[in-house]
Amino acid sequence: DIVMTQTPLSLSVTPGQPASISCKSGQSLLHSDGKTYLYWYLQKPGQPPHLLIYEVSKRFSGVPDRFSGSGSGTDFTLKISRVEAEDVGVYYCMQAIQLPLTFGGGTKVEIK
Amino acid sequence: EVQLVESGGVVVQPGGSLRLSCAASGFTFDDYAMHWVRQAPGKGLEWVSLISWDGGSTYYADSVKGRFTISRDNSKNSLYLQMNSLRAEDTALYYCAKGCGVVIPSAICDWGQGILVTVSS
Numbered sequence: 001d002i003v004m005t006q007t008p009l010s011l012s013v014t015p016g017q018p019a020s021i022s023c024k025s026g027q028s029l030l031h032s033d034g035k036t037y038l039y040w041y042l043q044k045p046g047q048p049p050h051l052l053i054y055e056v057s058k059r060f061s062g063v064p065d066r067f068s069g070s071g072s073g074t075d076f077t078l079k080i081s082r083v084e085a086e087d088v089g090v091y092y093c094m095q096a097i098q099l100p101l102t103f104g105g106g107t108k109v110e111i112k
Numbered sequence: 113e114v115q116l117v118e119s120g121g122v123v124v125q126p127g128g129s130l131r132l133s134c135a136a137s138g139f140t141f142d143d144y145a146m147h148w149v150r151q152a153p154g155k156g157l158e159w160v161s162l163i164s165w166d167g168g169s170t171y172y173a174d175s176v177k178g179r180f181t182i183s184r185d186n187s188k189n190s191l192y193l194q195m196n197s198l199r200a201e202d203t204a205l206y207y208c209a210k211g212c213g214v215v216i217p218s219a220i221c222d223w224g225q226g227i228l229v230t231v232s233s
Contacts, residue, residue, distance in 0.1 A: 039219050041157075048207055048223040049157065060221070092157055096219035100173050101147075101159040 002026050002095050006104035013083040014112045021107045023076045023093035030073060030097075037097040040069055040078045043106075044089040052091075053078065085111055114138040116208045116224030123230045128198050134191040134208030134224060142166065142186040145211035145218040148193050150204035151226070160206070161193065165214045176202075198231045205229075 003026040013019045023038070030036045040053040051060040053069035056076060066081040080087055088111055093104040120132040132148070148160040161182040162171040170182050181194040191208055205226040211218030 037219065041220075043157075048226055050223065051221055054212065054219060054221075094157075094219070096217050099159075099162065099171050099217045101149075101162075101217065101220070103157040103159070106156045 001100055002029075002098065002102050004093055004095055004102050004104040006091075006093055006107050008107060009105070010108040010110065012110045012112050013080075015085060016082050019080040019083050019087075019109060021078045021091050021093075021109075023071075023078070023104050025074045025076075025095055028073045029095050036072065037095055038069075038071065038076050039094045039096060040067075041092045041094065042087075042089050043092065044086075047089075049092060080109075083109070083111070087111075114210060114222040116210060116222060118206065118208045118224045118227035121206065121227035121229045123232060124198055125233050126199060126231055128231070130195045130198065130229060132193040132195065132206055132208075132227060132229070136189045136191065136208075136210070139210065141184075141189040143214060145214060145216060146182075146184060146191045147209040147211060147218075147220055148182060148191075149207045149209050149220065149223075150202075151207070152201075152204045155204075158204075162211070162217065163191070164216055169216060171216075195229070198229075200231050203229060203231045 005024045007022045041049040043049040057069045090106040115137045117135045163182045179197045183192045207226045208224040209220045210222040212221040
């Protein structure tokens, strides 16, 4: 199984300030088809997760452009350019290059 | 709008069985692989099972292999999870989730609200 490691465990951010979350995979997520199967999800309090970023850096439908993803191979980053109150929750990275799908442990983002 | 509505969650005794259902709408159901993902209380996300668009291929996490069975009825736009030999560690919120496409493995693009399964005597 591919182990996904997220840091930090939690983050407290002042509204309007940037935030960054790291995700490292136990093996490369670059497929022979040229795509990298790394995804980011946000689970707001009391809600199911929803997709933010797919294939490292592509924003899903309706996701604000303050969210961006970057990285390659085994090292990935989710950045929020200016955190807003509605961004609170737990962020998860996930790999989909092979089964079982595996998730990072989550990063809890709170507002100061 | 994609809608995934789970049902069937209850309190069940260890060793018991349960069948979860998921009613899908808002998309062409048989164009997508489908997943079940669970989340134990206060914990992170754990992928449980995946079924191909036509039901011909199924995949399971080691933790549920041999005990859980995923299936689908494309004529009813429905996904199922038959859960047997339930254990306390199966207690979780179970999410029905829509794949991002037909290719296996498929990432997860949409999630239901989840249904709580509690295994307790």
